[in-house]
Amino acid sequence: MANISYIDGVYCNIENAKISINDRGYHFGDSVYEVIFYNNGTFYDYDGHIKRLYNSLKLINIKFHITKQQLKIIIKNLFRLNKVNFGSIYIQVSRGVADRNHSYFKLNTKPILTMIVSKQKNNFSDDIQGVKAITVLDNRWSRPDIKTTQLLPNVLAKTYANEKNAYEGIFIDHEGYVTEGSSSNIWIINKNNEILTREIDGKILSGITRKTISQFTKNNNFKMLEKKFTKEEMLNSREVFLTSASSFVTPIIEIDNVKINNGIIGKTSIELRDLYFKNF
């Protein structure tokens, strides 16, 4: 983690960045967020992430006073102050501070913007590692398409995965279909060499990395379909990989102790990962 963070108009050392005990993000998860990766002067998919942030704010009726231009200045300042070349930024906007009351009817709170920069080692693009995953029942609320900080099921799924020595927990819906990872979108390449990822049907987050990869597959003549698939199809597929702003394209080589492609990273996953890095 880098030292200087941003909180409600102030750049300050992370130790002094304190949030009110009455912040609605703290009380109710009444806040939205984004994570954007930064590599030597370039933000990955910046516009897509910022557009989604403002859309999330709109979806939960937070009237945000900061413009996209002002936001960009703050983000750039933070990277400069922290002297970070490789890393990511976490952006959170909560509805603001108020006495605890579920309803925000007639509340005139000022939204609170906070940002944290994280440093990363700089050889991430060469660092292709296959990871393990486990499946868990998708027991989230019915609006996982909104990027809110209300992430308890995701937190429990990821922790459960880590306890089982796995990197990601993959949610399976009540009908046996894969929805998404606890913090990623999931893709398979089936025996017909079709690349599948679930369609945007309200049951998953519309991942920004997912959108970019989906565009690459179309531009590079892969057979790609936005279509849901079952857990069994996933376990029997040639390749499985996940996408997210912090994990890019990461191959999954084992799920629930079943090896995918004999536990070897597939060539299409590597190809798509390379294409992703070359794009920026």
Ligand code: PDD
């Ligand atoms: N998570 N699905 C979920 C539930 C996520 O939390 C994320 C990202 C994604 C991938 O979205 P994107 O490609 O836009 O990052 C899908 C971020 C990285 C996080 O919570 O840290």
